[in-house]
Amino acid sequence: MPTAREPRPGALRSRELRELPVPAGAAALTVLPDLRRALSGEGPALLPVPAGTDPAPALGAGEPLESDADDPADPTALVIATSGSTGTPKGVLLPATALRASAESTHRHLGGPGHWLLAMPAHHIAGIQVLVRSLIAGTDPDAVDASDGFRPDRFAEAAQRTLTTRGRHYTALVPTQLHRLLDDASAGLEALRGFDAVLLGGAATPPALLRRARETGVRVVTTYGMSETSGGCVYDGVPLDGVRVRVEAPSGAAESGVAESCAPGPVSLSGPTLARGYRRQAPAAAFDDGWFRTGDLGRWSGDRLEIVGRADDLIITGGVNIAPAQVERVLGELDGVREVCVLGVDDAEWGQAVVAAVVPADPAAPPRAEALRAAVRAEAGPAAVPKRVEFLAELPLRGPGKPDRRALRSTLHQ
Structure with a gap:
């Protein structure tokens, strides 16, 4: 049974950061005892990593937490390693209270505590939160055997165990997994319909995929959040209890319930689910006076938050700003398009050129490129x-399911 690895000889044992190897698939449940101790403050802070790998040295596994990285009254339970889109590792410091607040708010939003099925890697925040929610709810989670990749038949097998328990039933997926289950149209999809809520996050959800899932009878709840907010903190565009959202529009900052709508602008988040910062980094500009600057662009649609993309993904072509998410939404609605990612590549004439990478629904019969362009133009x-x-x-x-724009850009330059 994998357990948190002991710190190196001579390291202080009081509130050290200890590496937690997390196995793939169903074996991930073996980390529950260590996770329980971390949440209670009885054990060390944990740095989840995939079993068989080593964390980045900069994260300091096996070494004591600095005074500004911990608090005896609210101990740091987890340090989540995240590289984001830059590839530079950062350690997100998550107090036990933030993780508990996230789990409890999620259960209130969904209709009460329940039994969870783990279908994502548990070293990422979305996966480990499934385990945290189970511990907070006092229920035993199940897990999908994904040791050889995510398969609908394995999901169905694990889901049957979860769905036979009394009470409410939940799981969490990324859009790629939902695609596979919808395309399976057999036991996997039937099992998915049995859940009281299916949290969907990790990447932008194409509107056509969301509509198809709901029309099929899947109770999808879209989530927005990140490691710095203990996972999803905005569900179906609505902030969880205590979570505040601010959009810095050109006309001024607007929070939910303050303005009916506003132009897109940078999104900041605040509330009880917020991390205390990054390990071994000076107070980052991203964390300021109780707010976290996400780097995302969003706008209010009534009282619901709509994310339009990353600020650093913005494409400037011929002097015009283009949000990739806007183009992705158009293309994702078209027949014959399964997945799409839009990015800007250097161009001598335009500064940046808009490029669309499209995964066709039928590889043998992809949609016509000119038809795709015409839809975007319109x-x-x-x-x-x-x-x-x-x-x-x-x-x-x-990560758990976000398009890797750096890798894609490299591929498109070849």
Whole structure:
């Protein structure tokens, strides 16, 4: 049974950061005792990593937490390693109270505590939160055997164990997993319909996928959040209890319930689920006076938050700003498109050129590139039209399911 690895000889044993090797698939449940101790403050802070790998040295596994990285009254329970889109490792310091607040708010939003099925890697925040929620609820989670990749039949097998328990039933997926279950149209999809809520996050959800899932009878709840907010903290565009959302629009900051709508702007989050910062980094500009600057762009649609993309993904082509998410939404609604990722690549004439990487629903019969361009021109304007459309068998991914734009950009430059 994997357990948190002991610190190196001579290291202080009081509130050290200890590496927690997390196995793949169903074996991930073996970390529950260590996780329980971390949440109670009886054990060390834990740095979850995939079993068989070593954490980045900069994260300091096996070494004591600095005074600004811990608090005796609210001990740091987890340090989640995240590279984001830059590849530079950061350790997100998550207090036990933040993790508990996230779990408890999630259960209130969904209708009460329940039994959870783990279907994602548990060294990422979305996966380990499934285990945290189970501990907070006092229920025994199940897990999908994904040691050889995510398969609908394995999901169905694990789901049957979960769904036979009394009470409410939940799971969490990324859009790629939902795609596979919807395409399976057999036991996997039937099992998915049995859950009281299916949290969907980790990457932007194509509107067509969301509509298809709900029309099929799947109770999907879209989530927005990140490691710095203990996972999802905005469900179906609505902040969880105590969570505050601020959009810095050109006309001024607007919080939910303050303005009916506003132009897109940088999104900041605050509330009880917030991390205390990053380990071994000076007070980051991202954390300021109880707020976390996400780096995302969003806007209010009534009282619901809509994320339009990352600020650093913004494409400036011919002097016009284009949000990739806007183009992705148009293309994702079209017949024949399974997945899409839009990015800007350097271009001598335009500064950046809009390029669309498309995974066709039927690789043998991809949609016509000109038809895709025409749809974007009609919906988003001529500046947003992709200069290139590349058809791929699949998108490169990072983390639990986000498109890896750096890897994709490298592929498109080849």
